[in-house]
Amino acid sequence: MEEETEKITIVVFSGAVDRLVGMSILTNAAIAMDYAVDIFLMFWGTYAFKKDVLLTNNTLSEHLDFTGEKFIDALKTGGISPWYEMLKQAKEYGNVNVYVCSACGKAWQAKLEDLEFVDDFVGAGEIVYTSTQSKATYFI
Amino acid sequence: MEEETEKITIVVFSGAVDRLVGMSILTNAAIAMDYAVDIFLMFWGTYAFKKDVLLTNNTLSEHLDFTGEKFIDALKTGGISPWYEMLKQAKEYGNVNVYVCSACGKAWQAKLEDLEFVDDFVGAGEIVYTSTQSKATYFI
Amino acid sequence: MEEETEKITIVVFSGAVDRLVGMSILTNAAIAMDYAVDIFLMFWGTYAFKKDVLLTNNTLSEHLDFTGEKFIDALKTGGISPWYEMLKQAKEYGNVNVYVCSACGKAWQAKLEDLEFVDDFVGAGEIVYTSTQSKATYFI
Numbered sequence: 008m009e010e011e012t013e014k015i016t017i018v019v020f021s022g023a024v025d026r027l028v029g030m031s032i033l034t035n036a037a038i039a040m041d042y043a044v045d046i047f048l049m050f051w052g053t054y055a056f057k058k059d060v061l062l063t064n065n066t067l068s069e070h071l072d073f074t075g076e077k078f079i080d081a082l083k084t085g086g087i088s089p090w091y092e093m094l095k096q097a098k099e100y101g102n103v104n105v106y107v108c109s110a111c112g113k114a115w116q117a118k119l120e121d122l123e124f125v126d127d128f129v130g131a132g133e134i135v136y137t138s139t140q141s142k143a144t145y146f147i
Numbered sequence: 148m149e150e151e152t153e154k155i156t157i158v159v160f161s162g163a164v165d166r167l168v169g170m171s172i173l174t175n176a177a178i179a180m181d182y183a184v185d186i187f188l189m190f191w192g193t194y195a196f197k198k199d200v201l202l203t204n205n206t207l208s209e210h211l212d213f214t215g216e217k218f219i220d221a222l223k224t225g226g227i228s229p230w231y232e233m234l235k236q237a238k239e240y241g242n243v244n245v246y247v248c249s250a251c252g253k254a255w256q257a258k259l260e261d262l263e264f265v266d267d268f269v270g271a272g273e274i275v276y277t278s279t280q281s282k283a284t285y286f287i
Numbered sequence: 288m289e290e291e292t293e294k295i296t297i298v299v300f301s302g303a304v305d306r307l308v309g310m311s312i313l314t315n316a317a318i319a320m321d322y323a324v325d326i327f328l329m330f331w332g333t334y335a336f337k338k339d340v341l342l343t344n345n346t347l348s349e350h351l352d353f354t355g356e357k358f359i360d361a362l363k364t365g366g367i368s369p370w371y372e373m374l375k376q377a378k379e380y381g382n383v384n385v386y387v388c389s390a391c392g393k394a395w396q397a398k399l400e401d402l403e404f405v406d407d408f409v410g411a412g413e414i415v416y417t418s419t420q421s422k423a424t425y426f427i
Contacts, residue, residue, distance in 0.1 A: 015415060018285065020169045023209045029300045029329050029426075032388065036411035049169050050221075051210055068209045069303045069348045070331055081330075085394025108172065114225025131176035135155060138283035143418035145298065145426040146169075146285040158425065160309045163349045189309050190361075191350055208349045248312065254365025271316035275295060278423035286309075286425040 015042045016141040018134055022051030022060075023068035024090060025078065026147050031093035033145060038101025042142065046105045047134045048125070052147075053111040056122045061091055094124055108134065155182045156281040158274055162191030162200075163208035164230060165218065166287050171233035173285060178241025182282065186245045187274045188265070192287075193251040196262045201231055234264055248274065295322045296421040298414055302331030302340075303348035304370060305358065306427050311373035313425060318381025322422065326385045327414045328405070332427075333391040336402045341371055374404055388414065 015037040019030050030046065037044045048056055055064055067074050073081070082089070097103045106129040107122065119125060138144040155177040159170055170186065177184045188196055195204055207214050213221070222229070228236075237243045246269040247262065259265060278284040295317040299310050310326065317324045328336055335344055347354050353361070362369070377383045386409040387402065399405060418424040 015419075020166060020287070021209060025330055026300060032329070032390070032411045033415060036415045040412055040415060042415070049172070050165055054210070066210055069301060070334070070346050081394045084396060085390045085392075087390050087394060110172070110225045110227050112225075114221045114227060116224060131172050132180055135173060135176045135180060135182070135283065138285075139155075141283075143415065143421075143424050144283055144285070145418075145424070146287060147300070147426060160306060160427070161349060189312070190305055194350070206350050250312070250365045250367050252365075254361045254367060256364060271312045272320055275313060275316045275320060275322070275423065278425075279295075281423075284423050284425070286427060 013042055014137065014141040015044050016138045016144040017044060017046045018049060018138070018144065018146045019046055019052035020049040021068055021147050022053070022055030022064070023066045024064055026068050027055060027090035028082065028087060030147050031090040031097065034097045034103060035093055038097055038103060043102040044097070044104070045137050045141070046103065047129070047137070048105065048107045048111065050111050050114065053107050053117060053122070054115050056105070056125060057115060057117055058121055058123050061123050091123065098124060106133065153182055154277065154281040155184050156278045156284040157184065157186045158189060158278070158284065158286045159186055159192035160189040161208055161287050162193070162195030162204070163206045164204055166208050167195060167230035168222065168227060170287050171230040171237065172227070174237045174243060175233055178237055178243060183242040184237070184244070185277050185281070186243065187269070187277070188245065188247045188251065190251050190254065193247050193257060193262070194255050196245070196265060197255060197257055198261055198263050201263050231263070238264060246273065293322055294417065294421040295324050296418045296424040297324060297326045298329060298418070298424065298426045299326055299332035300329040301348055301427050302333070302335030302344070303346045304344055305347050305349070307335060307370035308362065308367060310427050311370040311377065314377045314383060315373055318377055318383060323382040324377070324384070325417050325421070326383065327409070327417070328385065328387045328391065330391050330394065333387050333397060333402070334395050336385070336405060337395060337397055338401055338403050341403050371403070378404060386413065
């Protein structure tokens with residue numbers, strides 16, 4: 008029974024599409040091992056999940072000379088889908104919850120209906136608490 | 148009694164003001180839950196805590212098109228204070244210690260009196276050790 | 288006996304030379320404390336370990352105005368070696384394994400012989416599993 012609640016926490020501060028790919032790969036890996044995954048969106052993470060940003064966002068976190076086709080091409084060569092397709096799949100097949108830090112939601116004036124994949128707003132205390140209850144935590 | 152020593156570790160490699168906001172939000176959340184917080188500054192983190200850099204630093208880690216007013220405006224809209232104000236408050240109300248990796252201090256030729264908020268220099272072994280003793284660790 | 292298998296996990300998403308310095312400092316600190324270190328390369332991390340990229344890579348993750356001499360000079364002042372020299376040393380003296388996320392290897396069309404320091408390819412599940420078995424995990 009205890010197994011049912013074992014969790015992986017991913018704190019997503021970044022809203023760069025490369026690091027979001029990292030989030031989605033780890034999420035899919037975790038649900039395949041029957042972990043529940045709690046994703047907490049902080050500043051840029053919240054921005055990247057906005058419906059009016061999600062599909063057009065092509066910001067990279069580094070190697071900015073790869074922005075555009077070069078980055079997309081590398082993903083394709085690796086057989087790696089865009090982060091939002093991988094996350095959609097993970098939410099369908101696994102126990103994945105996405106929460107937004109309330110202050111970060113407010114910063115982008117984003118209500119729940121403005122955000123894709125998001126289940127709820129939480130206080131930052133929830134991020135720390137869930138991390139302490141998780142088998143592993145990644146800050147992305 | 149064991150509760151008294153329960154810790155959250157934040158390793159701050161970044162010196163970008165956006166990621167430092169993340170550090171401060173998590174720090175305040177952790178002290179509100181009675182965790183002690185140990186912050187370890189590595190390369191850019193040390194740079195950002197230099198007294199001659201702290202107030203003028205406006206480097207972002209990503210979404211560089213937001214540098215300047217756009218980033219500041221989003222924080223204001225979210226009711227989020229600058230990272231150093233939040234950290235000041237956290238140090239006043241909670242058990243928060245800030246340590247600098249010795250080699251990183253040396254890299255910036257920074258003595259203790261050149262750095263804001265910093266309690267001491269430590270070897271990198273202390274970062275790893277404290278992480279292993281903590282309830283959660285974030286690498287920012 | 289249990290001590291022998293105690294591990295630190297470092298997930299290296301970044302391929303920026305500054306954050307790789309962070310990886311190497313933590314790795315050397317961990318082996319000095321007799322931890323085994325498992326390094327998992329994800330997207331840019333894999334790119335940075337390519338033999339045809341490693342020595343010429345000068346991408347920073349932030350503070351891009353430091354690219355070139357200013358960054359190198361700060362490292363020198365701190366007595367900090369380039370990341371690959373520190374990692375080479377860590378692999379010689381400690382129990383350090385470097386793994387590449389298979390899809391990320393494919394993305395860069397990198398075979399094992401194209402990559403420096405790398406011991407094997409693994410699925411992403413191995414990253415999550417090893418994190419859950421480690422005393423501390425850093426996502427860089």
